[in-house]
Amino acid sequence: MYLEEIIDDILLESDKIECKSRLNRDDVVGWLKTIAGFANAHGGDFYIGVEDKTNKLIGYDRTAADNERNYFNNQVNEHLVPRPQMAISFIRYKIKDKERFIIHVQVSESAVRPVILKYKNVPSIFMRRDGFTNGATYEEIIEMSIKSKNTQYDILTSDVKYDSEKFTTLREFYASHNDGKILSEKALQSMGFYNEEGLLANGALLFSDDCDGTKTEVQCSVFSGFNKGSERIVTINRFGGNIISVINYIMEFVTQRMNHSMVKFENTRKNIDAFPKRALFEGVINAVAHRDYFLDGTQIQVDLFKDRLEISSPGSFYRGEKIGKTYDLSGIISKRRNELIASVLISCNVMEAAGTDFDKIAEEYRSADEMHRPYIYSSSDHFTLVLPDLTYMDGLTDNSIPALSFVPVQNGTDYDDKVLSFCYYRARKAVEIAEYLGVSDSTYLRRQVLGNLEEQGYLEKSKITRAMYFKTNRDMVTID
Numbered sequence: 001m002y003l004e005e006i007i008d009d010i011l012l013e014s015d016k017i018e019c020k021s022r023l024n025r026d027d028v029v030g031w032l033k034t035i036a037g038f039a040n041a042h043g044g045d046f047y048i049g050v051e052d053k054t055n056k057l058i059g060y061d062r063t064a065a066d067n068e069r070n071y072f073n074n075q076v077n078e079h080l081v082p083r084p085q086m087a088i089s090f091i092r093y094k095i096k097d098k099e100r101f102i103i104h105v106q107v108s109e110s111a112v113r114p115v116i117l118k119y120k121n122v123p124s125i126f127m128r129r130d131g132f133t134n135g136a137t138y139e140e141i142i143e144m145s146i147k148s149k150n151t152q153y154d155i156l157t158s159d160v161k162y163d164s165e166k167f168t169t170l171r172e173f174y175a176s177h178n179d180g181k182i183l184s185e186k187a188l189q190s191m192g193f194y195n196e197e198g199l200l201a202n203g204a205l206l207f208s209d210d211c212d213g214t215k216t217e218v219q220c221s222v223f224s225g226f227n228k229g230s231e232r233i234v235t236i237n238r239f240g241g242n243i244i245s246v247i248n249y250i251m252e253f254v255t256q257r258m259n260h261s262m263v264k265f266e267n268t269r270k271n272i273d274a275f276p277k278r279a280l281f282e283g284v285i286n287a288v289a290h291r292d293y294f295l296d297g298t299q300i301q302v303d304l305f306k307d308r309l310e311i312s313s314p315g316s317f318y319r320g321e322k323i324g325k326t327y328d329l330s331g332i333i334s335k336r337r338n339e340l341i342a343s344v345l346i347s348c349n350v351m352e353a354a355g356t357d358f359d360k361i362a363e364e365y366r367s368a369d370e371m372h373r374p375y376i377y378s379s380s381d382h383f384t385l386v387l388p389d390l391t392y393m394d395g396l397t398d399n400s401i402p403a404l405s406f407v408p409v410q411n412g413t414d415y416d417d418k419v420l421s422f423c424y425y426r427a428r429k430a431v432e433i434a435e436y437l438g439v440s441d442s443t444y445l446r447r448q449v450l451g452n453l454e455e456q457g458y459l460e461k462s463k464i465t466r467a468m469y470f471k472t473n474r475d476m477v478t479i480d
Contacts, residue, residue: 001056001057001093001095002054002055002056002057003019003047003050003055003056003057003102004055006057006091006093007091015044015128015129015130015131015132016038016042016043016044016045016128017044017045017047018034018038018044018045018046018047018052018133019046019047019048019050019051019052019053019055020046020047020048020049020050020052021049021050021051021052021058022048022049022058022068023048023068023071023072023075028075028079028119029117029119029124032075032076032079032080032117032119033117033124033126033133034046034126034128034133035076035080035084035086035105035107036080036084036115036116036117036124036125036126036133037126037127037128037133037134038084038107038109038128039080039084039085039107039108039109039110039113039115040110040113040114040115040125040126040127040128040136040140040144041109041127041128041129042109042128043106043107043108043109044107044128045104045105045106045107046104046105046106046107047102047103047104047105048068048072048102048103048105049065049068049100049101049102049103050102057093057095057100057102058102059093059095059100059101059102060100060101060102060103061099061100061101062099062101065090065101065102065103068103069088069090069103072088072103072105073088079117079118079119080115080116080117080118081115081116081118081296082110082112082115082153082294082296084107084108084110084115085107085108085110085111085156085157085159086105086106086107086108086159087105087106087108087159088103088104088105088106088159089103089104089106090102090103090104091103091104111156112153112156112294113144113145114136114141114144114145125141127140152337152338152339152340153202153203153292153293153294153338154201154202154203154206154293154338154339154340154341155192155201155202155203155339155340156201156202157195157199157200157201157202158199158200158201158202158204158205159199160199160200160205161198161199161200162193162194162198162199162200162204164185166208166209166210167207167208167209168209169207169209169242169244169245170183170207170242170244170344170348171183173244173348174347174348177348177349177350178348178349183347187347188204191340191343191344191347192339192340192343193340193344201340202293203293203338203340203341203344204340206242206243206293206341207242207243207244207344208242209242211241211242211243211245212240213239213240213241213242214240214296215293215296216240216241216242216243216246216288217238217239217240217298217299217300218238218239218240218246218249218250218299218300218301218302219236219237219238219239219299219300219301219302220235220236220237220238220239220249220250220253220254220302220303220304221233221235221236221237221301221302221303221304222234222235222236222257222303222304223303223304223305223306224306225305225306225402225403225479226305226306226307226402226403226479227305227402227479235257237253238299243288243341246288246300247284247285247288250284250287250300250302250311251280251281251284253302254275254280254302254304254309255277255280257304258273258274258275258304258309258389259273259274259389259391259392260272260273260274260391261274261390261391272390272391273390273391274309274389274390274391274392275309275387275389275390276364276365276390278360278361278364279360279361279364279365279374279387280309280387281350282358282360282361283309283311283361283385283387284311285345285350285351286313286358286385287300287311287312287313287385288300288313288341288345289336289337289338289341289342289345289351290313290315290336290337290338290383291313291314291315291337291338292313292314292315292337293338294315295314295315298314299314300312300313300314301382305389306389306392307388307389307392307394307395307396308386308387308388308389308392308396309386309387309389310384310385310386310387311384311385311387312382312383312384312385313382313383313384314382315337315382315383316378316382316383326375326376326377327373327374327375329358329359329361329362329374329375329376330358330359330362358376358385361374361385361387362374365387365388365390368388368390369395370395371388371394371395371396372388372390372395372396373388373396374386374387374388401421401422401424402421402424402425402479403421403479404417404420404421404424404472404477404478404479405477405478405479406420406458406476406477406478407476409452409453409456409458410452410456411452411456412452412453412456413448413449413452415437415439415445415449416449416453416458418436418437419433419437419449419450419453419459419470420453420458420459420472420477421472422436423459423470423471423472424472424474424477424479426471427462427469427470427471428469428470428471429467429468429469429470430445430446430450430468430470433445433450433470450470453470454470457473457476458472458473458476458477459471459472459473460472460473
């Protein structure tokens with residue numbers, strides 16, 4: 001029995017058809033590249049249980065077909081990034097009254113390209129041409145990237161059907177922020193939560209009660225001091241769930257661990273939180289809303305230090321300016337990376353319809369001094385919001401200048417502490433040290449201060465080209 005006998009109008013000579021009698025476990029790349037090639041080209045049909053070239057039906061019984069389908073799915077999820085858009089179905093037929101199945105995988109042209117095949121940590125890009133799958137050319141890769149650069153992950157259609165009973169967390173969150181109102185089906189449809197066939201958008205899946213957390217993972221840590229590199233980690237927790245659960249988890253994690261303090265204000269004493277709750281909430285919402293969900297294996301990072309809280313989200317500002325570090329939170333301009341996720345959060349009344357909401361954070365810190373000003377910095381792969389701890393009176397500490405403890409230096413000077421802190425992370429020239437201390441680059445500095453620290457083993461000296469550099473001996477000091 002042959003494929004054309006059970007499928008009407010099939011074009012067997014088409015370059016968009018590929019058949020495999022079985023999925024070769026010893027050569028996974030051999031058939032996965034076909035799926036990637038279809039997705040990077042114009043789509044195609046992949047039949048499993050059909051002999052190549054002859055199109056003779058090999059087929060499976062019901063259990064074996066289900067197992068083969070699951071194996072296919074697992075390999076695609078593990079090795080293809082982003083996962084191509086596919087529809088997988090079973091085609092039933094009979095031979096001598098025995099029920100048999102073949103598997104039909106209908107691969108669509110991917111909206112986000114190139115689809116990359118990663119196997120044993122080696123990435124490859126394939127293209128389907130004239131009935132064969134080969135490596136993509138440089139020109140093809142550039143063309144794919146240009147065509148897909150404005151595609152958003154959350155608005156792409158998944159292969160999962162909408163089930164209203166699987167969004168109880170979202171509905172409860174909506175009601176709690178909208179005076180008990182019910183989130184209507186009409187509102188979900190108007191946002192593009194699911195299409196006319198009832199298929200959910202990718203972003204909608206991230207709100208589902210059974211979201212597995214692979215796209216929404218968050219890591220929350222507490223450090224005993226001012227930086228990650230040399231401080232004791234007090235707590236490190238990882239969490240994955242739907243977007244609403246992630247928001248609630250981060251809020252609970254920080255509020256349970258942040259400091260509180262009583263301050264005098266207009267002849268009264270007032271209790272203040274380390275981080276204004278509204279500012280904290282806006283920071284968490286922004287991290288979730290502007291996260292790049294295409295970046296697999298990443299996480300939102302929440303780090304609590306002695307003087308501040310840092311919330312880092314994967315992905316730079318979407319189609320926004322490269323801002324580096326800025327205290328001007330109200331002036332940040334960034335387009336939405338996730339239209340559907342933003343729309344849902346707006347409907348839940350926790351995000352503004354326009355702007356980034358960073359101006360609300362600035363407003364919460366409006367009465368703080370210069371040492372307690374929040375700021376944001378953005379790089380090519382993440383952006384970070386830094387909220388100063390209002391109960392830490394010294395304000396933000398320069399992370400490159402740690403506070404140190406050490407046995408007093410024999411014949412030491414009043415400059416020893418500052419010099420060792422300044423040279424802890426980086427080797428410094430004498431002229432840099434002098435500028436930092438606010439003194440002249442004098443014989444006294446070089447002999448009595450630097451020379452004595454070197455002689456006592458606190459500083460290590462090295463010559464790079466013609467310049468002399470000084471670096472703190474970390475065996476002689478500890479970070480507070």
